Amino acid sequence: MAFVFLSVLEYWPGMSKRYLIGHPGVGKTARLTERLVELIGGGVRPDRILILVPQESHAQRFKAALALAREAALASREGRRAQRARLGQPEIHTFFGLAQQHVSLFFPRIALRAGFADPYREPVWMNVEAAQYLLDRIVAPRIGEFEHLRMPRSRLLIQILDDLNRAATMGFPLEELADRLASAWHGVEPRQQAYRAVQDIALAFRRFCLQHALVDFSLGMELFRAHLLAADFYREYVAARYRHVLADNVEEAAPIIHDFLRLLLETSETAMLAEDTPGGFRVNLGAAPQSAHALRLVCEVTPIPDPRLQPGAPDSPARFGQALMRAINERAAQRALRSSAVEKLYDGEAPTHYWATMVQAVADRIGALVRSGVAAREIAVVAPVVEDVLCFELEERLKRYGVGAHAVRPSRPLHDQPLVRALVTFARLGYPEWAQPVSPSELARALALVISGLDVVRAQLIADAARRACGPGGIVALPSLDEPSLWDRVGQPFHERYAALRGWLTIWAGGHPAQGAPLDLFWYELAAGPMSQPGFVFGEDAEAREGCDKLIASARAFREAFEQADLQSWPTGESIHPPEMSVLGLPPRPEVAERVDAGQAYVIALMQNVLAAEYAPERTPDVPEGSILLAPVYTYLTGNYRSRYQFWLNVNALNWHERFYQPLTHPYVLSREWSPGMRWTDDDEQRASRDLLARLVGGLAFRCGDKIYLAASRLTMAGQEESGMLAQALRGL
Structure with a gap:
């Protein structure tokens, strides 16, 4: 590939700050990567270039372009240009990754002013699991104050963390949280007391973090906003460090990142920003499209035309998406939706009566597409919510066509994932001092998952034999099972694999210093040892290995925060696990010793679903060959997937536009665009729902290449009838 290098001024004559606007798929990211190539080829030092992306997967295209640009520059005859190409690398960061790096860099300078008890102590950055666990301990004594809200404890924790995050990224003090929420609330049930309790808990959590040098997402953003962006030394650092800026999908960033971009636009030589329209899908995670629009005022705005919408262009999903967005916003079904x-x-107008019939119709059409030569991975099935039942039903019905279903569900509780359950089961066997016996059904599921070719029926035979060998106390260690009749029924190869797994666990629990050996080390050695041998899942399934790596990283970050907070010595008199309120729908917590190590705490929290949700993944998982993609709508959009064919499920469902029940937080009221003191009315909810729905369906349609299939059933999976905004807009189709 040959490059023709131009100077920066030749490439962008006149204006040095550009703001690209366009639909998904029109080439905005391509222009950003071309710009990177031109900068390197024009003699700009690579280490003076900053690239910002919404998530790690977006960085791959920039890294590929950078490799080509450096190769061409080094091969150039101009010595100065080749010499500069060797000077470091451009910085490529996610929005949060950059803030975290800069807060860590300047922490010694800002720690005292920020209120840390020991400004010389190295801070530990908490992942969401550690933050939820620590917050749970603060919430426990006050759980009764939320009794009337009737929601799971995990949902309560997530909403309090969300309030912390919004206060930091929007830029208002935590002390204003209760008043902002209370002034907007106009419902029948009183919530002022609950809002005040949330504020008190959030402030207590913040004080705890400052006391123990722990930094969660919200505190990291607060440090970045309040102690870096406003500091003269930081402005000087940014001005000297970043002379050229490239930023993709700025509409998905929080206002605090837009503040940083505004600083960059003031101090840099050149900048190019790109915005997807429709976009702003991460509004529930703090995205603020309106805040991004303000950046247009200091840039030259460059709309990128969409050839799919030009007069004379063939019919396409993009054209349908544009018409559907208009129909939703105008509250009328339009005959122009025909496509x-x-x-x-x-x-006709009547959807399929039963939900299962709808799933079968989808599977049959996917089978027909694959048989006609369409690659399965070019097909995506999206729905507002992807539950276990949908995954199972669709997978089973696709098997007759030889097609798999690859589900991507980042909001799924960790302990609901079969691999995590299996690894937790083996951890309880590897740490007998925890005194957490394993049930036969748990052991059977774990063995069937990790031993290749072992089905659940034969795994249950092994588990039942283990129960008989261990006695009434439960399975606390894998026993030696040498009964010939058992292995005649199960199969001799499985005897060898069971023995290998048992031998490793026995060595760990007995010969290895398990007392004090970290749980993340246990899982690492288990995965690298017997689980990676022939006949085990990690030796054959790369996706399973990635899932295990993610769990290990989570447990390690949890342990670091746990040890930093010295939670093994929690004050006497306060139980590690206070009694649970039955109104929350969770069983009472098991009695454990007052002193507990990080591994045991992590496992207990996993099993009780306190660690109930992950945030959006930094890396978009690849879809395996021979499988279709199955994902929630938000995951598909924020993962920036593209498909030739899309299937929209349950188009008559209300949850295409209705927000999840979140009584203790609010993505619109806790934003910069909302004026404190105003009430959030039903009209406001309707407008917000229509706006978000229009952006969702538009974002889906613009990411589809060939065709969209709409699927609906008169009755939902729960047997209820629904007719939402999307169904109303589609009536004229």
């Missing part, structure tokens, strides 16, 4: 790029999987 050859869209097909209903039901006749």
Whole structure:
């Protein structure tokens, strides 16, 4: 590939700050990567370039372009240009990654002013699991104050963390949180007391973090906003460090990042920013499209035309998406929605009666597409919520066509994932001092998952034999099972694999210093040892290995925060696990010793679903060959997936536009655009719902290449009838 290098001024004559606006798929990211190539080729020092992306997967295209640009520059005859190409690398960061790096860099300078008890102590950055666990301990004594809200404890924790995050990224003090929420609330039930309790808990959590040098997402953003962005020394650092800026998907960033971009626009020589429209899908995670629009005022705005929408262009999902967005916003079904790029999987206006029939219709059409030569990975099935039942039903119905279903569900509780359950089961066997016996059904599921070819029926035979060998106390260690009749029924190869696994666990629990050996080390050695041998899942399944790596990283970060906070010596008199309130729908917590290590605490929290949700993944998982993608709508959009064919499930469902029940937080009221003191009315909710729905369906349609299939059933999976905004807009199709 040959490059023709131009100077920066030749490439962008006149204006040095550009703001690109366009639909997904029109080439904005391509222009950003071309700009990177031109900067390197024009003699700009690579280490003076900053690239910002919403998540790690977006960085791959920039890294590929950088490799080509450096190769071409080094091969150039101009010595100065080649010499500069060797000077370091451009910085490529996610929005949060950059803030975390800069707070860590300047922490000694800002720690005392920020209120840390020991400004010379190295801080530990907490992941969401550690933050939820620590917050849970602060919430426990006050759990009764939320009794009337009737929601799971995990949902309560997530909402309090969300309030902390919004205060930091929007830029208002935590002391204003209760008043902002209370002034907007106009419902029947009183919530002022609950809002005040949330504020008190959030402030207590913040004080705890400052006392123990722990930094969660919210505190990291607060440090970045309050103690870096406003500091003269930081402005000087940014001005000297970043002379050229490239930023993709700025509409998905929080206002605090837009403040940083505004600083960069003031101090840099050149900048190019790109915005997707429709976009702003991360509004529940703090995205603020309106805040991004303010950056246009200091840039030259460059709209990128969409050839799919030009007069004379063939019918396409993009054209349908534009018409559907208009229909939703205008509250009317339009006959202009007719499109050859869209097909209903039901006749006329009436959807299929039963949910299972809808899933079968989707599976049959996918089978027909694959048989016609379409690659399975070019097909995506999206729904507002992807539950276990949908995954199972669709996978089973696709098997007759030889097609798999690759589900991507980042908000799924960790302990609901089969691999995590299996690894937790083996951890309880590897740490007998925890006194957490394993049930036969738990052992059977774990063995069937990690031993290749072992089905659940034969795994249950092994587990039942283990229970008989261990006695009434439960399975606390894998026993030696040498009964010939058992292995005649199960299969001799499985005897060898069981023995290998048992031998490793026995050595760990007995010969290895398990007392004090970290749980993340246990899982690492288990994965690198017997689990990676032939006949075990990690030796054959790369996706399973990645899942295990993620769990190990989570447990390690949890342990570091746990040890930093010295939670093994929690004050006497306060139980590690206070009694649970039955109104929250969770069983009472098991009695444990007052002193507990990080591994045991992590496992207990996992099993009780206190660690109930992950945030959006930094890396978009690849879809395996022979499988279709199955994902929630938000995951598909924020993961920036593209597909030739899309199937939209449950288009008549209300949860295409309705927000999740979040009584203790609010993505719109706790934003910069909302004026404190105003009430959030039903009209406001309707407008916000229509706006978000229009952006969702538009974002899906613009990411589809060939055709969209619409699927619906009159009755939901729960047997209820629904007719939401999307169904109303589609009536004229």
